[in-house]
Structures are given as structure tokens and as C-alpha cells.
Amino acid sequence: MTGVADIVSACLLLLGALSCLLGAIGLVRLPSMLSRLQAATKPQTLGLFLILAGTAMRVPTDSAVTLLLVALFQVITAPVISQLVGRSAYRSGAVRPEVLVVDELAERGRRAPEPPPQ
Template sequence: MTVVRDVLTAVLFPAGAVFCLLGAVGLLRFPDTGSRLHAAAKAQTLGLLLVLLGAAAQLPSRHAPVLVLVAVFQMLTAPVTSQIVGRTAYRVDGLDRRSLVRDELAERLTKDGTPPPGADTGPPDHDADR
């Protein structure tokens, strides 16, 4: 039984570390706030959960509630924080609005339905880069 736990841990720890590393690389390499938020929220959360599963396989069951609390806290706070940072970046023009497929927030932020200043409401122009 310990061999199975050791193999499981030997798979989960490096997989979690790889996802955390990919999230960090995404934070450095992605061009705008929206894509950086995606890298931080998705990859880092999955990486942490894999590491926690690997730790849970090795630790006695009395430590499981602490690991579950860490996982729940991460799952609750990462999306909320990403939402707040994303909306703040949108309001201060930290996002490339030309890359948005739909801009539903523009209508919500204005009372009369007209887009805020600086917003490009048309579809992204991918031919402009050529």
C-alpha cells in the first residue's frame, strides 16, 4: 500500500509543480491583464490542488481537514480576486478591448447603454496585424 501512495505522490507533486510553473510563466509572458488573470487563476489553483492531493496521500487522516480548508479557501478566493482585478483593469483601460469577443460589461457600466470612452464595440480586427 505504501508503494501505491509513493507512486501517487511522485506523480501528483511534480504535476502540481508543473502547473504552478506554467502559471508563473503565463504571468510573465502573456500580453494583457485578462490573459494573465487566466494563467494565475486556473493554473495556480490546479497546481495547488494537485500538491494538496499529493500531501494528503502521505499524511495521516487527522491532517485532512486542514488540507481541505486550504483547498476550499483557494477555490473561493481565487475567482473572487480575479473578478475584482479584472473589473478594475477594465475600468482603468488595462485590458486590450480589441481582443474581447463580447463586451457585456460596457453596457452594464453605462446607464444609457452607450459604451464608455475608449471602448471599441466592434469585433476584433485580426487583419490589422498583417
């Protein structure tokens, strides 16, 4: 039994690490602020979940429950940060238009001037 749990746990940890690695590679390889933001925040979310799941199998139940909180706060906070950074990047002109197939937000900007930020 312990053997199976160890193997599953090890697989989860490795998959989680792989997911984080892919995010890091994306951070280097992707061309624009917005696409890098996707690589920087999202594969880590899945990677973190997998690593937490793998860890939870190896620690006492008490500590495993606390790991649930880590996952919960990741889910709650990651979108907020990602959205704030993405929006600021767009508004400050850090998004190069040539990496976008379509930019309907810019089209809107041409139709009507952007209202001042609240």
C-alpha cells in the same frame, strides 16, 4: 502498498508543480492584463489541488482533513479576487483593445454611457 502510494503521491506533487510552473510561464508570456490574470490565478488552483492531494497521502489523516479547508477556501476566494482585479483593470483602461477579437462590453459603452460604479 507504500510503494504505490509513494509513486501516486509523487506524481500528484509533480503534476501540481508543473501546473503552477505553467501559470508562471503564462504570467510572463501572455500579452494583456486579463489574459495574465487567467494564468496567474487558474493553473495554480489546479496545481494547489494536486499538491494538496499529494501531500494528503503523506501526512496523518487529521492533518489531511485540514488540507481540505485550504482547498475549500481557495475555491471560494480565488474567483472573487480574480474578478475584482479583472474588473478594475478593465475599468481603468488597462486592457489593450488589440489583444481582443471582440469586445462587446466596449460596444455597449458606445451605445450608452457606463453608469457610475455603485
